[in-house]
Amino acid sequence: MDKCSYTFPKDFLWGGAVAANQIEGAWLEDGKLPNCTDVMVGIGSDGRTPGIRFNIQTGKYEMALKPDKKYLSHEAIDFYHRYKEDLQLIAGMGFKAFRTSISWARIFPHGDDETPNEAGLKFYDDLFGEMIRLGMEPVITLSHYETPLYLMTEYGGWSNRKLIGFFEKYARTVMERYSGKVNYWMTFNEINNMRTMPFAAGGYMPETNDPNAEDFAANYKECEMYQAAHHLFVASSLAVKACHELCPNAICGAMITTSPVAVYPYSCNPDDVFGALQAQRKTFFFTDVMCRGKYPAYIRRIWEGTDYEPVMEENDLQIIQDYPVDYLAVSYYRSSTYKHDYASENSSGGLTSGGIGTVNPYLRGTTPEPWCWPIDPKGLRYVLNVLTDRYQLPLFIVENGVGLDEQEINGRMIEDPERVKYLEEHLAQVAEAIHDGCHILGYLWWGPIDVVSAGTGEMRKRYGFIYVERFNDGSGDMHRSMKQSYARYKEIISNNGF
Numbered sequence: 001m002d003k004c005s006y007t008f009p010k011d012f013l014w015g016g017a018v019a020a021n022q023i024e025g026a027w028l029e030d031g032k033l034p035n036c037t038d039v040m041v042g043i044g045s046d047g048r049t050p051g052i053r054f055n056i057q058t059g060k061y062e063m064a065l066k067p068d069k070k071y072l073s074h075e076a077i078d079f080y081h082r083y084k085e086d087l088q089l090i091a092g093m094g095f096k097a098f099r100t101s102i103s104w105a106r107i108f109p110h111g112d113d114e115t116p117n118e119a120g121l122k123f124y125d126d127l128f129g130e131m132i133r134l135g136m137e138p139v140i141t142l143s144h145y146e147t148p149l150y151l152m153t154e155y156g157g158w159s160n161r162k163l164i165g166f167f168e169k170y171a172r173t174v175m176e177r178y179s180g181k182v183n184y185w186m187t188f189n190e191i192n193n194m195r196t197m198p199f200a201a202g203g204y205m206p207e208t209n210d211p212n213a214e215d216f217a218a219n220y221k222e223c224e225m226y227q228a229a230h231h232l233f234v235a236s237s238l239a240v241k242a243c244h245e246l247c248p249n250a251i252c253g254a255m256i257t258t259s260p261v262a263v264y265p266y267s268c269n270p271d272d273v274f275g276a277l278q279a280q281r282k283t284f285f286f287t288d289v290m291c292r293g294k295y296p297a298y299i300r301r302i303w304e305g306t307d308y309e310p311v312m313e314e315n316d317l318q319i320i321q322d323y324p325v326d327y328l329a330v331s332y333y334r335s336s337t338y339k340h341d342y343a344s345e346n347s348s349g350g351l352t353s354g355g356i357g358t359v360n361p362y363l364r365g366t367t368p369e370p371w372c373w374p375i376d377p378k379g380l381r382y383v384l385n386v387l388t389d390r391y392q393l394p395l396f397i398v399e400n401g402v403g404l405d406e407q408e409i410n411g412r413m414i415e416d417p418e419r420v421k422y423l424e425e426h427l428a429q430v431a432e433a434i435h436d437g438c439h440i441l442g443y444l445w446w447g448p449i450d451v452v453s454a455g456t457g458e459m460r461k462r463y464g465f466i467y468v469e470r471f472n473d474g475s476g477d478m479h480r481s482m483k484q485s486y487a488r489y490k491e492i493i494s495n496n497g498f
């Protein structure tokens with residue numbers, strides 16, 4: 001392949017991705033109740049502490065938003081009311097696909113309701129209809145960190161087996177309703193982030209009897225993580241089954257962040273090399289089960305001598321084996337290094353950022369402060385190849401992008417050459433991966449329109465080709481305008497390459 005020219009397959013799905021909780025707003029409108037992320041992502045105080053409190057009288061958690069926090073996601077960018085104009089602008093780039101999630105709590109506000117909320121169902125009927133009218137294939141996540149809060153406070157979240165049934169009912173309801181409209185489903189956004197984001201990504205609760213316990217992170221138990229993961233695996237398989245029964249032309253995938261797959265041994269010291277493999281297995285654990293349909297052998301050693309092994313019912317392993325996913329959806333933002341004598345931590349760049357190791361001296365830079373995510377386009381080619389070799393499944397890049405701190409001055413178009421460079425460099429690596437033999441269904445840019453950050457709850461961290469005037473303090477008239485990168489992405493899509 002000529003290094004300067006990249007052409008993509010004929011049916012390549014070009015587009016972008018968002019999530020209901022980061023874009024819609026209207027958090028309590030038309031019957032919707034809160035989901036876990038609605039109380040999680042707020043600016044101010046400790047980003048890890050959800051807005052809930054333990055009520056010693058009832059012995060349960062309840063919603064208690066933090067007065068010193070601003071929850072921008074409650075209004076977000078008001079997509080719920082403005083989606084027609086927004087989709088028009090987005091489609092203007094020539095998108096072939098647009099990914100969003102269904103907010104589970106719009107359909108089943110508590111999660112365990114007898115009947116679905118028709119207002120919620122109708123909203124997505126109209127939304128998907130509009131996407132299709134504009135030539136964009138809806139790519140739909142069933143839960144993008146969006147377990148209904150009631151299921152967590154009342155049932156304890158995904159470590160309770162009952163959630164499998166509630167989720168299956170929800171999946172069947174929406175798959176039946178949107179059969180024929182939605183051909184690409186995925187189950188749980190970045191399921192492997194449940195280790196670092198137990199509340200939002202894992203949808204399970206910290207253990208406590210102490211009403212004043214603020215240090216949630218310390219109250220999560222590893223055994224609960226494995227139990228919740230097992231229930232999510234069974235639920236994922238049942239969603240695949242439902243998809244095959246109810247939507248004959250559709251496929252249903254798993255979704256992971258591949259940033260923790262792009263873990264490089266810091267040196268050829270065997271301890272670094274094996275340690276990097278062990279770090280990758282923290283993600284492979286999820287994909288091995290969902291793509292291969294069985295628990296991997298290495299997990300037995302991790303469970304040995306602990307209380308981590310989840311309780312499984314007789315049929316569970318059969319269900320997992322019978323209904324592995326049809327494809328694997330991935331996000332990719334960054335890589336990291338593993339050095340055996342260096343303690344990896346979560347970066348200050350937000351909960352979604354994954355672990356950081358020792359700085360990689362071969363990478364040219366990072367995203368701006370305070371996020372500082374290393375920029376590593378080749379890491380994308382690396383993870384696509386690793387996952388192809390491991391699973392031989394179609395892959396769908398459903399998130400890749402760069403968050404920048406930018407502002408319109410006197411109404412002038414924002415010039416964002418860094419975003420254009422990031423886009424082109426990553427696309428070049430996607431093209432290389434396709435040439436390497438990876439089957440890539442498409443490429444969806446994360447946040448084609450500015451959204452609220454999942455990791456930090458900010459508006460300031462902007463990913464969009466379209467700017468939205470809303471600021472961290474909640475001010476701004478929400479007008480939309482196109483950035484320079486809008487024209488470049490449009491050009492790339494219309495040429496099916498660059």
Ligand code: BGP
Pocket residue numbers: 019022189190257331350351352353399403446452453454455456461
């Ligand atoms: C992924 C999430 C998205 C998104 C993105 C960027 O982890 O699936 O929801 O927000 O990361 O992360 P952030 O918003 O923290 O910059």
